[in-house]
Amino acid sequence: MLRLLLGLALLGLAEALPFEQRAFWDFSLDDGPALPADQEEASGIFPTSGVPDFEDVVPTYRGLCPFGCHCHLHVVQCSDLGLSMVPKQIAPDTKLLDLQNNQIRELHQDDFKGLHHLYALVLVNNRISQVHPKAFSPLHHLQKLYISRNLLSEIPPALPPTLQELRIHDNRIRKVPRGIFRGLTSMNCIEMGGNPLQNSGFEPGAFDGLKLNYLRISEAKLTGIPKDLPATLNELHLDHNQIQAIELEDLIRYGKLARLGLGHNAIRMIENGSLASLPLLRELHLDHNRLSHVPPGLPGLRLLQVVYLHANNITQVGVNDFCPMGFGVKRAYYNGISLFGNPVPYWEVQPATFRCVTDRLALQFGNYKK
Known part of the structure; x- marks a missing residue:
């Protein structure tokens, strides 16, 4: 029952999850579906290690709850109340504070005073335009900050x-200034899509x-692909932009x-x-x-398994x-190649073209229809 209440408090976050492919044909899920329970730790929503279980901690401030909000143990849900601040x-022992879908316009210096144990703060879909430089200073244990759609x-x-x-x-947001992430040494996820960011908006040394x-x-x-992003990236998604080419130096850092x-x-x-710089790409x-032809360099990516x-x-494959050519060349087998929606005369493609594909179900080719 307690976990069910926590799940309801976080229901509004599901659409913000990063894309997690569970099957090759999940082409329609790129906008981010909710993940099953056994994948939630990877999504970064629910902590499953390193923090106390919400059910295991006895609340200290049982009678403290803002008017109109729903409070249970360390979860305070104040969404959809029309709040302006x-x-x-x-309660000082709150771990999750949900303020999404309100009319909050500004975050002041003392708005989160005393919330030293806060783990997740949800401010999605408000009207926030100003954040005091010290607004988050009291949040000594904050790990999740959701402030999208403001x-x-x-x-x-x-x-x-x-x-x-x-x-x-x-x-x-139009600019990512140098030093904005100063003091943060390691992070799992940054989602900043849907902002009018141009390549010139990334100041040198921003990350x-x-x-x-x-x-x-x-x-x-x-x-184009920004050239000064963190070199530690395991996943980089730049979909729905205006990128026109991938040049030799674009991916060297990643x-x-x-x-x-x-x-x-x-x-x-x-x-x-260009793709030779990505030996770990899967x-x-x-x-x-x-694209008018298959990108060069795919055979050399020994771990590559899915290509959209x-x-x-x-027009030709x-x-x-x-x-790769020759025998004895080790590489992972493809479990997904999509080529549908291209003007390829599929009847002219040699069967040996897909000799390193697991089976025919891993390939979607199909005829081209205007």
Whole structure:
């Protein structure tokens, strides 16, 4: 029962989850479905290790709950109440504070005073345009900050050094200044899509000193792959932008990538040798672009297992476009290649083209229909 109440308090966060492919044909899930319970730790929503269980801690301040809110143990839910400011009388032992879907316009210096144990703060879908430089100073244990769908023109300053996950998409942010992440040494996820960010908006050194696992900058105004993102990235998603080409030096910095999302751009050209910088790549999304041929270098990516190339302008598929030549060359077998929605005469493609694919169900080809 207690876990059910906690799940309800977090229901509004589900649509903000990063894309997690559970099967090759889940093409329609790129906007981020809710994950099953056994994958929730990877999503960063529910802590399953390193923090006390909500059911195991006896609340100290049983009678303290803001008017109109629902409070149970360490969860305070004040969503959908039309609030114009952060409510007072929040129990100091609160671990999750849900303030989404209100009319809050500003975060003041003392709004979160005394909330030293707060683990997750949800401010999604308000009207916040101003954040006091010291608004988050009392939050010594904050790990999750969800402040998407507001009116912010800049990333809030002085983020807590304990922060692991920042979701700030669908705001009005145009610049990522140098030093904005100063004090944060390691993070799991930053989601900043849906902001009018251009390549020039990333100041040199904006991510200096930050070890980051997952970054998504979708639905922005990028015309190329930013060159100064954290080199530690395991996942980078730049879908729904205006990127037109991938040049040789664009990916050199990101050699640890396992998943790269570049779907829904305007990519016409991928320079030969560009993908060789990604020896650990397992999944590549290049769907809904303007490619006229299969990107060069795929056979050399020994760990690559999934390639999305549907909805491009590919007219020919060569016998060695996907698999290495010769015998005894070790590489992982593909378990997914999508080529549908391309003007390829599929009857002319040699069967040996897909010799390093697990089985025919892993390949979606199909005829091209205008």
